[in-house]
Amino acid sequence: xxxxxxxxxxxxxxxxPVTALLSSLGIDSVVIDDETDFQEFLENNHQYxxxxxxxxxxxxxxxxxxxFYLEDAPAAAETxxxxxxxxxxxxxxxxxxxxxxxxxxxxxxxxxxxNWKKFYKPMEIGDRLLVIPQWxxxxxxxxxxxxxxxxxxxxTGSHATTRLCLKALERYIHGGETVLDLGCGSGILSIAAxxxxxxxxxxxxxxxxCETVAYENAALNGVTKDVYTVRTGDVLSDxxxxxxxGSGYDMVVANIVSDVIIGLAPHVRPYLKEGGKFxxxxxxxxxxxxxxxxxxxxxxNVLEVGSSEGxxxxxxx
Numbered sequence: 001x002x003x004x005x006x007x008x009x010x011x012x013x014x015x016x017p018v019t020a021l022l023s024s025l026g027i028d029s030v031v032i033d034d035e036t037d038f039q040e041f042l043e044n045n046h047q048y049x050x051x052x053x054x055x056x057x058x059x060x061x062x063x064x065x066x067x068f069y070l071e072d073a074p075a076a077a078e079t080x081x082x083x084x085x086x087x088x089x090x091x092x093x094x095x096x097x098x099x100x101x102x103x104x105x106x107x108x109x110x111x112x113x114x115n116w117k118k119f120y121k122p123m124e125i126g127d128r129l130l131v132i133p134q135w136x137x138x139x140x141x142x143x144x145x146x147x148x149x150x151x152x153x154x155x156t157g158s159h160a161t162t163r164l165c166l167k168a169l170e171r172y173i174h175g176g177e178t179v180l181d182l183g184c185g186s187g188i189l190s191i192a193a194x195x196x197x198x199x200x201x202x203x204x205x206x207x208x209x210c211e212t213v214a215y216e217n218a219a220l221n222g223v224t225k226d227v228y229t230v231r232t233g234d235v236l237s238d239x240x241x242x243x244x245x246g247s248g249y250d251m252v253v254a255n256i257v258s259d260v261i262i263g264l265a266p267h268v269r270p271y272l273k274e275g276g277k278f279x280x281x282x283x284x285x286x287x288x289x290x291x292x293x294x295x296x297x298x299x300x301n302v303l304e305v306g307s308s309e310g311x312x313x314x315x316x317x
Contacts, residue, residue, distance in 0.1 A: 003072060006102060010064050012064050019066060027083075121133070127170065129192065135149075148186060161255050161282045162188060165253055168306065173196040173198050175198075178251075183255060184230065185207075187218060201227065203228070236264070250273060250276050251277050253280075281314075284312075288307075
């Protein structure tokens with residue numbers, strides 16, 4: 001079995017927020033190199049040397065690192081991009097946590113972007129959908145096709161959380177519905193809703209790359225800007241974005257992470273029309289009960305529970 005070794009550079013303050021971020025994405029086995037451990041080691045072991053290299057001290061000052069490992073398999077691509085997007089969000093919230101950059105041992109981003117494509121093949125999802133990467137061809141055999149080039153954003157259809165959402169959309173989108181996609185990533189969910197018959201969709205994400213990627217994927221599927229709007233921003237704090245989104249949606253979808261879903265839960269209902277539904281996914285099994293309880297506390301009725309490969313989704317009204 002081959003593994004990818006990934007590193008996140010931060011500082012001492014960033015260790016707890018970053019490990020919590022990784023845990024929310026299902027990554028709990030990490031190796032921590034803490035700058036304060038290095039300083040304590042120096043202070044407590046003076047008897048073993050007379051001189052410490054100043055360059056080494058400068059190199060370690062203000063730097064801590066978190067290392068984790070992923071199996072070199074198709075799902076790793078989704079996880080890596082999800083971590084990158086989450087780190088970008090954390091960097092916008094905090095400017096005191098160091099670089100917050102992600103690197104892979106022996107693998108450059110350019111190599112990753114090209115090499116991971118070999119794992120991504122056409123996928124039949126549910127009874128109606130066929131997700132096709134832009135660089136592949138497939139006979140739809142009567143299915144609704146969704147052509148996708150996700151780039152380095154989250155959302156290819158290969159991750160269990162995305163498939164849970166797509167299957168739910170397939171059951172509930174039949175024609176004329178309006179959909180709001182919070183944390184849209186590649187745009188896969190909102191574009192799929194439009195391909196399944198929704199009349200209009202609005203998508204947003206905190207990562208600026210997602211706006212470009214989602215519009216490019218929309219164009220691949222013949223979806224135009226008169227029915228599809230993509231914006232960048234934080235729906236919890238950006239008043240202009242909230243005004244642009246409006247209200248009266250048949251469905252709000254959020255395939256994000258547990259903490260963000262918990263934060264969103266009290267704020268989603270104003271976007272829905274009466275009888276509208278809230279579909280949330282990206283919930284690791286160890287937090288599924290917690291998220292469900294928070295949804296109920298926010299006034300939601302959990303209609304359906306989906307689960308796959310240790311991940312959960314909830315459909316609420």
